[in-house]
Amino acid sequence: AQSVTQPDIHITVSEGASLELRCNYSYGATPYLFWYVQSPGQGLQLLLKYFSGDTLVQGIKGFEAEFKRSQSSFNLRKPSVHWSDAAEYFCAVGAFGEYGNKLVFGAGTILRVKS
């Protein structure tokens, strides 16, 4: 069965500092991987996705993620964090089937940005 582990529940970084959010997945086949961001009381916004090809994927808002098959990881990075990046971040793995992707989410990482 698919599973996703986000080992960090909370992360605090200073504004302008770099950021890396960790994500490890378990899936038997080639995974479809996603990062979503959720602001308090809101739905989820897609940051980026990996289906195949280049293992370094670029997303919106200056985020990128690197797929490392050998480590079963899909870590999210940003070189310089802005205060508006404070939110909760979810990594998800999808199994693409007849009706599109069925997603399994990690527990989420809450990002706090200090000025």
Added chain:
Amino acid sequence: GAVVSQHPSRVICKSGTSVKIECRSLDFQATTMFWYRQFPKQSLMLMATSNEGSKATYEQGVEKDKFLINHASLTLSTLTVTSAHPEDSSFYICSATGTSGPIHQVQYFGPGTRLTVL
């Protein structure tokens, strides 16, 4: 593009009443819609997968008679919480995928509905 709306954004109801939540894809046709439940400070739990014109597929442990899902058109799915109780209070989020192409491969999420049962 790929905008999903939910209505209402917040609802408060009395125990024993039923509540209907709508999920609409505004600028694309959604073959499949998903309904999630999110408890405070927790991740999203998939409740059911809804395919246009057919019965929803519920995840293990989700009561299909309590959470009625209808996906009558390619742009609308509804979740009805029947005989709601305080333990049904939660944040309900829907998502949708398109019929073909890249939009078929990604779930686009609505803004969520906060249900409070008194």
